[in-house]
Amino acid sequence: MWLYLLKRLVLAITIIVIAVTLLFLMIRAVPGDPAAVLLGPRATPEMKAQLHEQMGLDKPFVAQIATFFGGLLHGDLGFDVFSQRPVAEIVFEQLPYTIELILVSILWAVVIAVPLGCYSAIRRNSVIDQVTGVLSVATIAIPSFVMAVYALLIFAVTLRWLPAVGAGNGFWDGLTYLILPAFAIGIGWVGYISRLVRASMLEILGENHIRMARSFGISEWRIVARYALPLAILPTVTILGVGIAWLLSSAVFIEVVFARPGIGALIVNAVNTRNYPIVMGVVLVTTFLIVSATTLSDLVNAFLDPRTREKL
Amino acid sequence: MRQDGLTQQISARPLLAVRGLNLDFGTPRGRIHALRNVSLDVPAGQVIGIVGESGSGKSTLAYTVMGLLPENADVTAGSILFEGKDLLKMPIPARRTLLGDRLSMIFQDPMTSLNPVRTIESQMIDIQHHDQGSRSEKRARALDMLLRVGIPDPESRIGAYPHHFSGGMRQRVCIAMALLVKPALLVADEPTTALDATLEVQIIHLLKDLQKEIGCSILFVSHHLGAVAELCDRVAVMYAGEVVEQGAVRDIFHNPAHPYTRALLECDPGRIKKSTRTLPTIPGEVPSLLGSKQGCIFRTRCRHAYNRCVQESPVEYRIGLDQVARCHLLAEERLVSA
Amino acid sequence: MVSVEAIRPEPNDAMATGAFRTFLRQFRKNRLGMLGAVLVILIAAIAIFAPLMITHDPIRIMVGPRLAAPSLDFLLGTDQLGRDTFSRIIMGGRIPLLVAFASLGSSLAVGLVLGLIAGFGPRWLDNLLLLVFDTIRSFPSIIFALAMIALLGPSLASVILVIAITSMPIYARVVRTQTEALRSSEYVAAERSMGAGTTRILAVHVLPNVLGPLLILVSMDVPAVIAVEAGLSFLGMGVRPPTPDWGAILNDGYSYINQTPWLVIASGIPIVLATLGFTFLGEALRDIFDPKLRKDL
Numbered sequence: 041m042w043l044y045l046l047k048r049l050v051l052a053i054t055i056i057v058i059a060v061t062l063l064f065l066m067i068r069a070v071p072g073d074p075a076a077v078l079l080g081p082r083a084t085p086e087m088k089a090q091l092h093e094q095m096g097l098d099k100p101f102v103a104q105i106a107t108f109f110g111g112l113l114h115g116d117l118g119f120d121v122f123s124q125r126p127v128a129e130i131v132f133e134q135l136p137y138t139i140e141l142i143l144v145s146i147l148w149a150v151v152i153a154v155p156l157g158c159y160s161a162i163r164r165n166s167v168i169d170q171v172t173g174v175l176s177v178a179t180i181a182i183p184s185f186v187m188a189v190y191a192l193l194i195f196a197v198t199l200r201w202l203p204a205v206g207a208g209n210g211f212w213d214g215l216t217y218l219i220l221p222a223f224a225i226g227i228g229w230v231g232y233i234s235r236l237v238r239a240s241m242l243e244i245l246g247e248n249h250i251r252m253a254r255s256f257g258i259s260e261w262r263i264v265a266r267y268a269l270p271l272a273i274l275p276t277v278t279i280l281g282v283g284i285a286w287l288l289s290s291a292v293f294i295e296v297v298f299a300r301p302g303i304g305a306l307i308v309n310a311v312n313t314r315n316y317p318i319v320m321g322v323v324l325v326t327t328f329l330i331v332s333a334t335t336l337s338d339l340v341n342a343f344l345d346p347r348t349r350e351k352l
Numbered sequence: 353m354r355q356d357g358l359t360q361q362i363s364a365r366p367l368l369a370v371r372g373l374n375l376d377f378g379t380p381r382g383r384i385h386a387l388r389n390v391s392l393d394v395p396a397g398q399v400i401g402i403v404g405e406s407g408s409g410k411s412t413l414a415y416t417v418m419g420l421l422p423e424n425a426d427v428t429a430g431s432i433l434f435e436g437k438d439l440l441k442m443p444i445p446a447r448r449t450l451l452g453d454r455l456s457m458i459f460q461d462p463m464t465s466l467n468p469v470r471t472i473e474s475q476m477i478d479i480q481h482h483d484q485g486s487r488s489e490k491r492a493r494a495l496d497m498l499l500r501v502g503i504p505d506p507e508s509r510i511g512a513y514p515h516h517f518s519g520g521m522r523q524r525v526c527i528a529m530a531l532l533v534k535p536a537l538l539v540a541d542e543p544t545t546a547l548d549a550t551l552e553v554q555i556i557h558l559l560k561d562l563q564k565e566i567g568c569s570i571l572f573v574s575h576h577l578g579a580v581a582e583l584c585d586r587v588a589v590m591y592a593g594e595v596v597e598q599g600a601v602r603d604i605f606h607n608p609a610h611p612y613t614r615a616l617l618e619c620d621p622g623r624i625k626k627s628t629r630t631l632p633t634i635p636g637e638v639p640s641l642l643g644s645k646q647g648c649i650f651r652t653r654c655r656h657a658y659n660r661c662v663q664e665s666p667v668e669y670r671i672g673l674d675q676v677a678r679c680h681l682l683a684e685e686r687l688v689s690a
Numbered sequence: 691m692v693s694v695e696a697i698r699p700e701p702n703d704a705m706a707t708g709a710f711r712t713f714l715r716q717f718r719k720n721r722l723g724m725l726g727a728v729l730v731i732l733i734a735a736i737a738i739f740a741p742l743m744i745t746h747d748p749i750r751i752m753v754g755p756r757l758a759a760p761s762l763d764f765l766l767g768t769d770q771l772g773r774d775t776f777s778r779i780i781m782g783g784r785i786p787l788l789v790a791f792a793s794l795g796s797s798l799a800v801g802l803v804l805g806l807i808a809g810f811g812p813r814w815l816d817n818l819l820l821l822v823f824d825t826i827r828s829f830p831s832i833i834f835a836l837a838m839i840a841l842l843g844p845s846l847a848s849v850i851l852v853i854a855i856t857s858m859p860i861y862a863r864v865v866r867t868q869t870e871a872l873r874s875s876e877y878v879a880a881e882r883s884m885g886a887g888t889t890r891i892l893a894v895h896v897l898p899n900v901l902g903p904l905l906i907l908v909s910m911d912v913p914a915v916i917a918v919e920a921g922l923s924f925l926g927m928g929v930r931p932p933t934p935d936w937g938a939i940l941n942d943g944y945s946y947i948n949q950t951p952w953l954v955i956a957s958g959i960p961i962v963l964a965t966l967g968f969t970f971l972g973e974a975l976r977d978i979f980d981p982k983l984r985k986d987l
Binding site: 248 | 461464466479533
């Protein structure tokens with residue numbers, strides 16, 4: 041267990057080191073002066089020099105990276121010269137909005153998809169199974185931002201049932217602002233998870249121990265819920281860990297479409313203004329999120345199966 | 353214990369009576385006739401063995417009795433009377449109430465037969481769902497039964513998961529579960545095949561003792577003739593989906609009437625008396641079960657086959673008091689002797 | 691190994707057509723696959739013959755009124771600059787297909803070479819390359835793409851480069867796994883003992899075996915690439931105006947969503963149809979050739 045966590049930590053650090061080095065290298069490789077880009081064409085040489093110093097660009101390349109990692113150890117992601125605030129402060133201010141969006145999206149998707157997948161497995165080739173089969177392929181394929189713009193057009197602009205943009209104030213108000221974004225992100229996951237659960241459920245239902253449970257006359261729904269689901273859910277747990285990368289990607293689009301705060305909207309703005317420190321901060325935080333989510337899902341997976349739980 | 357009186361009452365009628373059972377499997381290549389006109393009796397309190405090669409339909413017969421067939425299976429004719437009621441005509445819920453109460457089963461592979469993510473305790477309590485008793489009563493019964501099947505210190509082991517047990521121990525747990533519900537009929541599908549020889553002997557003895565104690569019938573499916581001879585009262589020999597011969601164990605083993613039974617006995621390493629370099633085999637292969645049902649199913653491998661064997665399927669001929677076999681030769685012999 | 695048989699050109703013509711016929715027969719039974727094929731052919735045909743189909747110059751402004759509803763003259767209405775939406779949509783299909791072709795093509799080539807090197811090269815190089823592949827894979831792809839665009843500047847070339855880099859590791863990994871399995875196989879050892887060089891072994895034995903599964907993987911990545919291209923253009927990070935592109939038109943429509951629904955409707959549907967068509971087609975190909983492909987990744 042500890043060895044495993046240590047390995048994961050080393051992997052996470054390696055990935056972040058490679059990512060940062062790559063980004064620094066690329067900043068270096070790009071022609072032009074980032075400070076000049078930031079300040080615009082009418083900047084004086086003094087302003088540029090001052091900004092250089094502030095951003096640490098006057099130092100040699102290796103020193104820049106070393107300073108950055110030194111700061112990283114203290115939780116310092118750098119300094120944003122635009123707003124004159126630390127990058128960490130800005131990123132962690134926006135992060136909760138994105139986490140909230142992702143969690144609500146995946147939560148409703150799982151709640152719908154797991155029973156749907158179980159039902160499709162038990163009533164294989166029924167009308168509901170075939171319809172969800174086609175719909176799931178379709179909803180997985182349709183990009184989330186197209187789904188979002190259409191949902192916005194139908195429910196917010198045309199029908200005016202739900203608020204269009206923003207995040208709302210307070211819990212209940214905030215929830216109504218979450219409905220459309222969470223729908224746009226989650227709908228593809230409903231299809232994906234329901235198919236995943238269906239496939240693994242079918243596999244498990246064909247196993248010998250299920251036949252044994254049936255030989256004792258245990259009811260079919262109890263077999264599915266108590267004997268098969270604890271095993272059939274394991275691939276879904278794994279996918280949820282890996283899936284945070286896709287969720288973060290959709291969150292970028294969804295936050296832009298619904299003008300919600302969050303790190304997706306933050307990085308899009310930062311890219312548009314060429315604000316490298318913020319871009320770097322978001323990349324670091326999201327990479328860290330992904331590595332920890334994968335680790336967490338592996339641990340949960342190992343915990344759910346008594347055969348691997350003892351090794352933890 | 354509780355059905356002792358009942359057993360005596362209905363002793364004239366067998367506990368399980370399979371009559372003219374035909375079963376097909378639908379496959380992309382056509383319909384496989386896996387069971388062909390199978391008839392078989394299991395009297396109350398007796399152990400009936402079913403022997404045959406792999407693919408002879410013996411396990412299929414066991415699963416048909418339990419109603420645990422795959423979706424592509426299709427019973428085309430026949431009946432399975434259990435305690436006087438036809439299982440095949442019963443609605444599914446009614447049939448399910450018999451499972452784990454009057455009927456239970458032991459499976460071939462103990463390594464995969466127990467749910468890997470639930471404790472032995474929860475599984476053993478779960479299967480007593482037909483009983484109204486409290487959880488602690490059910491747990492106490494499970495502990496009793498585990499001790500009875502030879503699991504030392506069950507109190508400390510009942511909370512363990514299946515992967516904590518060896519293969520032999522798991523099969524003991526499975527036997528404990530199957531007998532915990534005090535069935536009238538226990539179906540055992542090759543329960544010792546996956547185990548090594550010493551364990552096999554132990555498990556056979558355990559089954560024999562427990563059968564006497566509980567007084568249930570056993571339908572014992574095996575390809576191991578020694579195990580059948582040890583445990584069973586009667587035996588049915590299956591070949592390519594047909595019961596070719598059945599009778600009391602002693603009669604079948606000492607006086608086999610069907611050429612296939614004879615060949616099978618000759619091939620049993622345990623019964624070969626002369627020292628030999630090559631083990632005897634039955635030449636040829638089990639025929640494809642896709643084709644028509646006309647003619648004797650064993651004719652392609654039979655030394656004595658003649659033109660009648662191609663034209664018509666043999667009926668059952670009675671040999672002695674309690675032995676029947678399907679072979680045209682038996683009719684000829686009778687003619688000669690008459 | 692049906693996949694390899696069917697995709698590799700056979701020396702024997704009769705056998706090749708036989709395999710192709712079997713494939714066609716299986717494919718016809720797959721209704722979604724057929725639908726996908728029809729959609730893909732339709733989209734490709736429109737992209738190729740786009741200049742013949744347009745009714746107006748797609749980038750000339752004020753050929754009509756601003757934000758007009760569909761009419762006989764402007765089949766899908768006009769945008770905020772008075773450009774003809776129908777002509778822009780027709781021409782707009784060329785960009786995603788071009789991006790898919792260019793990015794996946796280069797990604798395939800690089801992935802193939804790196805995978806072969808990892809699978810056949812020394813151990814330390816294999817480990818190093820695997821670490822790089824895994825690093826790229828653990829980045830959130832869109833955020834990584836945005837970071838690179840921040841550096842390279844928004845352009846079509848950046849989009850192609852970013853997609854090529856992020857999709858490469860999976861191909862390289864598949865090639866590596868297969869190469870490694872083949873490397874230790876007996877017939878490669880036999881070839882070696884007969885003095886065959888590494889290049890020959892790679893070209894004759896490894897390449898034909900990995901190409902089939904690889905092409906199926908690529909075909910299944912096409913819808914994702916179309917979505918990413920449209921998405922980046924939607925964020926204004928892809929094609930530069932006034933080039934017509936579905937994602938960019940969707941962005942125009944989003945900006946004017948309170949004035950007219952037609953821009954959003956007209957640009958969203960082709961994106962959906964293209965991703966659906968390629969998804970159905972890719973899934974059908976995988977089901978026929980290599981049902982277990984994705985599982986061992």
